[in-house]
Amino acid sequence: MKNIIIFGAPGSGKGTYSAEIAERYGMGHISTGDVLRAEIKNETELGKIAKGYIDQGQLIPDELMIDILAKTYDAQPQGSGVIFDGFPRTIAQAEALKQMLAQRGHELGMMIELIVSEEVLMARLLRRAQIEGRADDNEETIRKRFAVYHSQTEPLSKWFAAEGIRHTFDWSICKTKEGMLEAIFQEIERQNK
Numbered sequence: 442m443k444n445i446i447i448f449g450a451p452g453s454g455k456g457t458y459s460a461e462i463a464e465r466y467g468m469g470h471i472s473t474g475d476v477l478r479a480e481i482k483n484e485t486e487l488g489k490i491a492k493g494y495i496d497q498g499q500l501i502p503d504e505l506m507i508d509i510l511a512k513t514y515d516a517q518p519q520g521s522g523v524i525f526d527g528f529p530r531t532i533a534q535a536e537a538l539k540q541m542l543a544q545r546g547h548e549l550g551m552m553i554e555l556i557v558s559e560e561v562l563m564a565r566l567l568r569r570a571q572i573e574g575r576a577d578d579n580e581e582t583i584r585k586r587f588a589v590y591h592s593q594t595e596p597l598s599k600w601f602a603a604e605g606i607r608h609t610f611d612w613s614i615c616k617t618k619e620g621m622l623e624a625i626f627q628e629i630e631r632q633n634k
């Protein structure tokens with residue numbers, strides 16, 4: 442399977458769809474948010490650094506993040522394709538990912554972009570806050586994460602388009618999780634023909 446990059450704003454469903462895709466096609470799944478939260482839980486040095494940024498709704502610095510990503514990727518079983526969930530989030534990270542994969546004889550594969558309105562995103566994240574209790578899922582930090590997304594991450598959408606691998610799925614058109622998944626699965630299968 443081709444590698445997949447899942448791209449979208451906080452709360453757009455990257456983790457949810459990644460899990461469904463990984464399960465269906467037997468692919469690996471790297472969620473950088475989950476990697477960082479595990480480091481925080483285990484109170485590692487990296488966790489302490491990451492917590493400072495995450496709690497402020499800011500991104501972890503690129504150099505650190507690229508290093509973590511390469512280590513996580515190399516620890517994955519190879520050959521069945523990997524889903525990148527939450528990485529890259531900046532142009533520098535995207536360039537680094539492309540280079541890292543090329544050095545290993547691998548490719549970016551395809552990018553799946555999830556489009557969801559900010560109103561829906563906020564409602565979802567506030568609901569998730571009650572269920573999962575993530576420290577960064579409060580209204581003030583969510584607003585900061587949206588701002589960071591718009592300024593640092595969203596411009597990457599065009600970068601992927603220029604690579605010729607962007608595939609966009611719009612919640613307001615698909616309307617349900619099942620509808621989104623069906624459209625995404627179809628595109629993945631078309632790309633892997």
Ligand code: ATP
Nearest residue numbers: 451452453455473474495499500501506527528530
């Ligand atoms: P969701 O998972 O619901 O789409 P999200 O994108 O905000 O929401 P995560 O991907 O779990 O959540 O990321 C949580 C936090 O971890 C980010 O706000 C950021 O501080 C940090 N983080 C995760 N991935 C990266 C990355 N690639 N570069 C820099 N920081 C990151």
Ligand code: MG
Nearest residue numbers: 455456472474
């Ligand atoms: Mg996530």
